[in-house]
Amino acid sequence: MQWPLEGLLVVDFSQFLAGPYASLRLQDMGARVIKVENPDGGDLCRRHYLSETRIGTDSTLFHAINRGKESVTLDLKSPAGLANALKLVTKADVVIQNFRPNVIERLGLGYDTVRKVNPKVVFGSVTGYGADGDWADKPGQDLLAQARSGIMWLSGNATAGPVPIGLPLADISTGANLTTAILGALLRQARTGQGAHVETSLLESLTDMQFELLTTYLNNGGDLPQRLDHGSAHRYLGAPYGVFETQDGHLALAMTRLDILADALELPEIAAIDTAPNASFTHRKKIHNLIAGRLRTQDAAWLETHLGGHDIWCAKVLTWDDMFTSGSFQALDMLQAIDTQDAKSAQFVKAPFRMDGVRPDLNRTGPTLNEHNASIREEFDLGD
Numbered sequence: 001m002q003w004p005l006e007g008l009l010v011v012d013f014s015q016f017l018a019g020p021y022a023s024l025r026l027q028d029m030g031a032r033v034i035k036v037e038n039p040d041g042g043d044l045c046r047r048h049y050l051s052e053t054r055i056g057t058d059s060t061l062f063h064a065i066n067r068g069k070e071s072v073t074l075d076l077k078s079p080a081g082l083a084n085a086l087k088l089v090t091k092a093d094v095v096i097q098n099f100r101p102n103v104i105e106r107l108g109l110g111y112d113t114v115r116k117v118n119p120k121v122v123f124g125s126v127t128g129y130g131a132d133g134d135w136a137d138k139p140g141q142d143l144l145a146q147a148r149s150g151i152m153w154l155s156g157n158a159t160a161g162p163v164p165i166g167l168p169l170a171d172i173s174t175g176a177n178l179t180t181a182i183l184g185a186l187l188r189q190a191r192t193g194q195g196a197h198v199e200t201s202l203l204e205s206l207t208d209m210q211f212e213l214l215t216t217y218l219n220n221g222g223d224l225p226q227r228l229d230h231g232s233a234h235r236y237l238g239a240p241y242g243v244f245e246t247q248d249g250h251l252a253l254a255m256t257r258l259d260i261l262a263d264a265l266e267l268p269e270i271a272a273i274d275t276a277p278n279a280s281f282t283h284r285k286k287i288h289n290l291i292a293g294r295l296r297t298q299d300a301a302w303l304e305t306h307l308g309g310h311d312i313w314c315a316k317v318l319t320w321d322d323m324f325t326s327g328s329f330q331a332l333d334m335l336q337a338i339d340t341q342d343a344k345s346a347q348f349v350k351a352p353f354r355m356d357g358v359r360p361d362l363n364r365t366g367p368t369l370n371e372h373n374a375s376i377r378e379e380f381d382l383g384d
Contacts, residue, residue, distance in 0.1 A: 001358045004029025008186070010257040011036060011092040012069070013085075013109070015043040017142070017168055018126045018202065019098040020065045021175025022182065026094065027068055028351035028360040034376060035066060035367065036085065039073040042369040055365055056341045062368035066339070067348060071367035072376045075105045090117045091380065093189075098126035101136050102177060111197040119197045122185040126177050129203045145202035146171040154235055158227040191337075208327055212236075228288055228334040238280030239287035241262055243317060246300040254313035258287065264310040265294050336362045 008031040013025040027033045027179050037043050044067070075081035086109070095105045095114060095369075104110050104125070110124040112264065124252035128140020135148065146152055146164050155164030177200045184198035199347040207214070211227060216236050226234030240253045240261055253261075258280060262270035269290055273283050295303065301314040307314045323329050327364070334352075337345045351360040374383065 001356070003355070003360070005186075006030035007093060008032065008093040009034070010094040010096065011088045012096045012160070013094050013104070014098040014126065016045050016048075016098070017065055017171035018140075018174040018178070019096045019124070020045070021172055022124060022126075022129065022178040023059035023069065023094075024065055024067070024178040024184065025097055025175070025351070029355075031094070033069040034088065034372070035069045035071045035077075036088065037071055037073050037369060038076050039370070042071070043075075046369070055344075055346050058366065058368075058369065060346075063346070068361060068364055070372040070376065071368055071370055072295060072373050072382075073370040074310050076109065082108050084377075084380075086114075086117060087380050087382055088376075089121065092121060093119065093186070094122045094124065096124040096126075096178070096182075098140070101127055101131040115195055115197075119195055120189055120193055122182055122189060122194070122198060124182050124198045125200075126174055126178060127199075127201045131199075135203070140202050142168040142170040142202065145206055149203060149206035149210070151206050154210070154213070154225070154374065155232075156227065157232045158229050160227075169209065170206050172201040173209055174200055174202050177205050187304065191359055201289075228285060230294060231288060238278075239284040240280075240291050242288060244292050244295045245296050246295050247301060249300040250317035251295060251300050252315050252317055253291070253307075256312045260310055261307075263289070264307055264312060265291065267291070267294055267363050286309045333359065338365055340363055340365050341368060 003024055006378045008026070010026050010031045012019060012025070012033055013036050014020055020035075020043075023031075023033045023035075026105075034230050035043070041047070043062065043242055045062045045065065046058040049061040055063045073086050076085055088165045091094065099107075100281075105113075108174065111125070114121055114123060122205060126140070127136070128138060128145060129135035129148070138144070141382055143164055145171065147162070150163035150166055151171075155165060178198065181198040185198050188196065213236055217224065227235065228242065231244050233242045237255065239258070241255060243250050243252050258274040260268055262274065267290055270287055273287060275278050276283060281282050318326070334350050336348055336350055338348055340346050346360055346365065348364070348365075350362060353359070
């Protein structure tokens with residue numbers, strides 16, 4: 001398989017998740033990624049994780065986001081470290097960094113400096129909240145970005161208060177946005193030879209994640225979306241959209257005509273309500289409660305089959321293990337075992353795309369700190 005980015009060099013100064021996620025996706029498309037780390041312990045992600053599960057001496061999180069990359073340590077605050085970093089970026093097709101605003105410039109590795117030695121470079125920068133404004137110098141951390149973006153008011157039920165998304169949504173979406181922009185800049189680079197400075201932030205990405213709801217809010221006179229008392233899901237979609245308790249689990253119901261649902265569930269009360277204008281919105285809470293009362297005594301798997309037979313979109317809410325054992329997930333072949341440095345085997349999640357029917361294969365875990373020091377120094381003629 002000839003992957004589209006084979007032969008491209010990515011020099012990645014970033015750590016934690018957003019920047020490393022972007023370089024991971026570029027690597028999955030064939031690019032070579034050299035991860036430049038601090039000699040004093042390297043990427044903080046190596047040890048920053050709640051789970052005590054480790055691969056070698058580093059967290060599973062580090063390996064998940066840095067699998068297959070190379071590692072070299074450079075002290076960017078020293079003249080020698082800076083000189084070596086400049087040698088690397090001179091040869092790079094892509095440079096990625098996620099320091100706080102102005103830090104990369106103070107280190108002597110900002111875009112204006114790098115493009116003087118490498119005019120074609122695509123330089124990707126991630127911040128928490130942009131380079132200007134009241135929040136520019138605040139920590140760009142996922143939970144804090146969620147808190148400042150308003151997104152915490154979209155999950156959970158009405159009485160729950162603000163609910164954070166239970167995964168690093170800001171980091172991953174920012175990394176994905178950075179990847180998209182870098183790929184566009186690389187295409188222009190190939191056509192014109194012109195480099196680019198690609199910038200994004202956690203706040204921009206979380207704003208974009210909410211664009212559908214924000215567009216409604218900005219054009220409806222400031223009418224905030226209301227969460228339901230239970231089973232709440234999308235804020236601006238009417239009944240029956242939500243998650244309902246059954247006698248043996250939960251069932252998710254998506255958009256469907258209320259008259260069809262009323263017939264399938266034998267709930268004439270819903271059919272009567274459906275005669276009112278915009279009933280799914282104006283009577284959302286009442287309809288939701290009627291559905292909840294009926295489904296609470298039913299079997300989730302039976303409901304999925306029964307309602308599906310009426311062309312009603314629904315799904316039993318599964319656990320991870322349920323998903324893993326499903327035929328559809330197994331057919332996707334998204335898990336792979338990789339031998340680790342300590343002669344053990346660890347399971348990893350593959351890239352979420354296929355090209356010409358082929359998914360990128362995984363060949364190694366994340367690097368140990370400074371693992372490729374000797375080979376990189378020799379190849380790029382780096383000093384001590």
